[in-house]
Amino acid sequence: MLRLLCVTSHPDDEAGAFGGVLARYSEGGVECSVICLTAGERAANRGGADGDDALKSMRRAEFADSCRHLGVARYGVLNYADGALVRADFGEVTGKLVEDIRKLRPHVVVTFGAEGFVTGHPDHGMTGMFTSMAFQWAARATCCPEQLSCGLETWQAKKLYYVTAEFTIPDRPMVSLPPVTARVHVEPYIRRKIEAFACHTSQRILRGLRLSYIAAHPAAVVRRRAEEGRRRRALSPCRHGRGHADEDGERSVRGSKRIS
Numbered sequence: 001m002l003r004l005l006c007v008t009s010h011p012d013d014e015a016g017a018f019g020g021v022l023a024r025y026s027e028g029g030v031e032c033s034v035i036c037l038t039a040g041e042r043a044a045n046r047g048g049a050d051g052d053d054a055l056k057s058m059r060r061a062e063f064a065d066s067c068r069h070l071g072v073a074r075y076g077v078l079n080y081a082d083g084a085l086v087r088a089d090f091g092e093v094t095g096k097l098v099e100d101i102r103k104l105r106p107h108v109v110v111t112f113g114a115e116g117f118v119t120g121h122p123d124h125g126m127t128g129m130f131t132s133m134a135f136q137w138a139a140r141a142t143c144c145p146e147q148l149s150c151g152l153e154t155w156q157a158k159k160l161y162y163v164t165a166e167f168t169i170p171d172r173p174m175v176s177l178p179p180v181t182a183r184v185h186v187e188p189y190i191r192r193k194i195e196a197f198a199c200h201t202s203q204r205i206l207r208g209l210r211l212s213y214i215a216a217h218p219a220a221v222v223r224r225r226a227e228e229g230r231r232r233r234a235l236s237p238c239r240h241g242r243g244h245a246d247e248d249g250e251r252s253v254r255g256s257k258r259i260s
């Protein structure tokens, strides 16, 4: 069975940034996992919560509902400080993700790029940095060796993708988005993506904004970091003589190239 790991920053990222991909591949038999680094306790939208701890609990529950709606098999929210990932211990966070990669053994990892996606949120950018390093370190016996002495084995995921887009949001920080190297056709899954986002009732005020962008840009666009150059199916088995990697036929979907 193919496995996909998505690493995010805040509850609702899994729906707003990756929901179409998660719904599509979960339905297609790929075992999808989501790790969210913070519980989103610093959100401007408080959902009536009485304090940060109450909002954490609320958002963890919303995240679980959203993941279940998307068909995600495994999911969890870590407890790093929302809005402060730039000050988190790089080795510690990366080591935790290395452990998760060694346990989950994903073939494909998806996350944010260093620019922080269309919002330019620093937490998103740092999540991409931690995950990028963990993608590399998980395969090296010299990295986090204490995990190996506890029974885990090294694991080299095959591909690392950063989510990207062909639009920017006015009045947000300037971002240099990764170029598109692969497209995942998610139009049949837009309803589930919207429904998953609606699980985040504490962030209801954001829903109208998200819907307008989802409607305008229905294709989930991801950039493949690994194996630069050729366009391939995002989740095709590949390399080391196991399976194959199909060329992107560059077929047109409403004016867009796609793979799969």
Ligand SMILES: [Zn+2]
Residues within 6 Å of the ligand: 009, 010, 013, 121, 124
């Ligand atoms: Zn976020």
